[in-house]
Amino acid sequence: MSQQVDSSISVPAPIPSVRALQASPEVLTPVRHGFLWKRSRLFKTWISRWFQLDTSGFLYAVSPKVIKREGQSVLPSPVREVLQLPPKRYRNGATMYGIRVISVGGSCKDLYTDDHAALDAWALDLSRCTQTAREQAAASKASAAAAAASQPPLLLLPPPPPSARAALGGAGELHLSDICEVDWSHMLGSGLFACVLRARMHVTGEAVAVKIIKAESFREYSDIIDREAAVWAAAGQHPHIVQLKQTLRSSDRMYFIAELCEGGGLVERLATSATYCEREVAWLVRQLLAAVEHLHSNAIVHMDIKPENLVFATRREDSYIKLIDFSLASFFYSPTDPGGTPDFVAPELLNRPEYYSKNGCGPEVDMWAVGVIIFFLLSGQTPFQAPTLEAVLLRVKTGEWAFHGRRWALVSEGARDLISSLLKMDPSQRLTASEALDHPWLRRPDSLSQALLQDAVTAFRLAAAASMQQQRTSWVKQASGDLMTTTGTNGTNLSPHTSLSRFAVMAGSVGPASFGGGAAAAVATGMSSAVMGAALTTG
Structure with a gap:
């Protein structure tokens, strides 16, 4: 990479350590700062962020105004290496020049700019950090070795089978x-x-x-x-x-x-119920809303509320449910690549992905998912059910749903009203978790019907049987060394209940899957929701 640097950019002398404090720690003099571009993991769109390399580290934020308050580390450990990337073409025709910054721990970040000279300056300053990082790593290793030598031997696990x-x-x-x-x-x-x-x-x-x-x-x-x-x-x-x-x-x-939760997945348990009724649905919904209210009171948005992420704590008949899987969760309004699951994702995330990627999400996206969950628990299907993934996403984006079919004949008006109050296209019009808990349908559970919701139970049984068959097939493939994957293109090999985490979802298209996925994605890789009773997801 060329070492020619724009004369308008002052190149500082090498710093002793990118994380060392200056003599006056309250004053941080930037070594290098400016806007750089990166590709969004979820939507594969260009996103501009303010990056700053100074004596406090290599940080980034939405803008320079918030870098001190909201700055996040670009990499979890010091810089080890800087590599040049092939140029990319931006949508307006401009050429984007890139570098790959690799940390000591092996993680990396690809950064781009249309200013080749500025990129060279970034590369030069980042490269100056690499020798320091190596020295720090060597010193840390020597220190750890000395500490270990002075301690009794650490008891290790026997090698796994x-x-x-x-x-x-x-x-x-x-x-x-x-x-x-x-x-x-x-x-x-x-x-x-x-x-x-x-x-x-x-x-x-x-x-x-x-x-x-x-x-x-x-x-x-x-x-x-x-x-x-x-x-x-x-x-x-x-x-x-x-x-x-x-x-x-x-x-x-x-x-x-x-x-460890050993009561099994929500759908698997409900599929065996002989008394499943609207009163039981209300009991389950109150528990879910209590969990969501707690998360929201701590400024946490779950982002992937769905049946596969609800498990029973124990095998007891009166066992309560627990919400699992925080692989997509984030704090309120923190810039992130938003994700979700097609049937349960809020429409605004599909209609305005770049906005929510930049500004983060609030509690409203979870409340939409709760509305879909209630619809699902009462009917055995989601309001956006369709033959293909593209059709599901289109129905979600347009808010196309209704109470169709005989299965709704046994459902009270109160339940329908709560669902309608949550599935509002305008996020600001949706009930909060606290407001939903105070809804009349949930305040008077004893007045609700105890008639068997047969259509829902039948749907749960079919889903549970399909899940178990998929699990058995996958375990056979794993035993033979042929691991199944959850990747797909344009919906291929993907279920509407598979998380959109790290999927490219733009205009209904779906790209490769990556980390995350909840129980449904785990089923595709050899784990059923019952296995997810371990209260964890394996991606």
């Missing part, structure tokens, strides 16, 4: 035994991006689920996984939300230790 090693993508030992004993013979599920195993905590003896992010996934999606950990931890403890007990990370893996 070949099947588990293959699922995790590596043969290394896992340093978890100081916290819990992992049962390598009891794998709850394995997907393309993670593995979930049963474990037992040493101190309490409690059975837990351990979600282990595979090494290659952690390296490529570390920022997404870090966000999931932060949001899930912020959710805290609630009776209707699966609790994250502890998060551990090594240089190339992340471990989530969470409570």
Whole structure:
């Protein structure tokens, strides 16, 4: 890459450490700053962000005005290498010049600008950080080795069996035994991006689920996984939300230790009910809304509320439900690549993707999904059901739905009113979680019908049978080394219940899947919603 730099850009002298404090720590002098472009993971559109390289690190934000308050690290660890990328053509015909910035931990970020000289200046300053990063890494390694030499040997887990090693993508030992004993013979599920195993905590003896992010996934999606950990931890403890007990990370893996829910998936349980009625639906909805209200009170939007992400805590008949899977969740109005699941995604995310990518999402998107859930629980189908994924997305974008068919003859007017109050195209017109909990239909459950919702139960049985067949097929393929994938193009091989996380959703088209996906995507990779009773998703 050329070292010619625009004379209008002052190139500072090399800094001792990109993370070192200056003599006057309250004053941060930018080393390099300006707008750069990146490609959105979800919609593959160009997004402009303000980037700043200074003595506090390599940060980015929506604009320079908020960089001090809302600046996020571009990479989770110091810069290791800067590579030149082939030019790309922007939609207005301009040529975009790019660099790939790679961290010590292996994660990377591709950045672009139409100013070749400015890009060279960025590359020069970022490259100056690489030697410092190497020196810091070497010093850290030496310090860790010295500390380890002064401590008793760390008790390691025995090497996992070949099947588990293959699922995790590596043969290394896992340093978890100081916290819990992992049962390598009891794998709850394995997907393309993670593995979930049963474990037992040493101190309490409690059975837990351990979600282990595979090494290659952690390296490529570390920022997404870090966000999931932060949001899930912020959710805290609630009776209707699966609790994250502890998060551990090594240089190339992340471990989530969470409570173990063994009651099975929502649809699988309801498929066996002989007394399923509107009163029971109201009981389930109150629990879901309590969970959503708690998340929203903590400024968290779940982004992927759907039946596959609701599990029963235990196998007891009176077991309550819990909300799982925070792989798409984020804090209110934080810039992010919005995702969701076709049948449950709010229409504004499909109609204005760039706006929500820049400004983030609020609680309204979850309330839309709750409305779809209630419709689904009462009828056994979603309001936007259609033969193809493209048709589903079109119906969602236009808000085309109605109470059709005989299955609604047994449903009260109160239930219909609550659904209609949530499925408003204008997000500001939707009920909040607190308002929905105060709706008359939920305030007087004893007055609701106990007539069997036969059409819904029949639909649940068909869905559960299809899920189990898909699970058995996938396990056979995994045993033979032929792992199934959840990727597809224009809807191929994808269900309307598969998460849109990292899908390119633009004008109804769907591109390759990546991290995330909830139970439905997990089913396609060898895990049923019952397996997801581990209260985790493997992507």
